[in-house]
Amino acid sequence: MINSFFKSTSLTLLILLCSARLVAQEKSVQDLEFLIGTWQVREDIKDRNWWEESTRIANYTLDSTFIEIDASSRSSTGKERTYRWFIHLNDKTQQFEMVSMFSNWHKVQFDLLDWNPETRKLTIRHAPDPSSEEYHERFGEMIFSDDFSSYEWKGENKYGDPDDPGIWRYVEKGVRAQE
Template sequence: MQKTFLVSLALTFSIPLFSQSIKDLDFLIGSWEVEETIYPGTEKEYQEIGKRTCEYYLNGQFIKCESQTIVQKNGHERYYSYIINYDKKEECFRATNLAHDFPLHGQFKWFLDKDNQRIIAITPKNVIEDRFFRAVISYADPDKLVWNGWASMFKKDKDWVQIFNDVATRIE
């Protein structure tokens, strides 16, 4: 009886409760109008407004989101992309950020929280020299994505500073 229980318990914990795939991020697919506030609530605050298009990429194994925004205070155009895939081994999504005006490539782990309809994003290592990054992307409204991001000097530092608020509204 005890051996049967232990075998059942072992099987229960070795079988994942649900399997994720890139299709779980299907809500990203489409065209979006973007309004991003950088350093919200500080003297450095400024806005970027533009468009973002997300589509499946590389035979449907990735999602590519390409954005073009204009910095409202100076008219500077920005181009940046996210390439996202699902990492079965790590059981998370991997998002790589590329920007035409920024030399470093951001690498993030995204954890999908289906119950709360959000993505929790973290950097596995420092992303901008000595800075660490975390974010929450809410997709509770299928026509609006709200993305808030914070940075900190050190992983364990309790002083996280909000560095952006990105609101994307579905165009199509």
């Protein structure tokens, strides 16, 4: 009888632990809620002596299934542009995805995002599309401060000839605006 009680108690605990683990692994776009708000951003590309300053406003959209980031910027060359990012969670793959649209770029970009809450690191990557006539590859890591009031994003974009691409290495720093 004690053996039977021990087995049923152990089985119940095991089921509860497994269930809690499965629930804890469920992702949602709200895992990236720290992006919501207004950000003042400066991107620098030192080897090209170029910079861009922007204001980004992030909100939930489409019944809180997406995060929309709307931005306007001005560069060191005096050019102004707007761009918009839409981030969502692909429920089927459990992968965060981001679509980017720029007023000064003719094509839409698609990136995959990986969020690591322990290191506060958001990794952004875009692999080359073999079916595209244009080569583009992107990789970057955004590391957020303990209180999510600032971040630093280091990365690079590669464009053009896949054997000899143009490479833009950037460092971007963002600070949450006081609201």
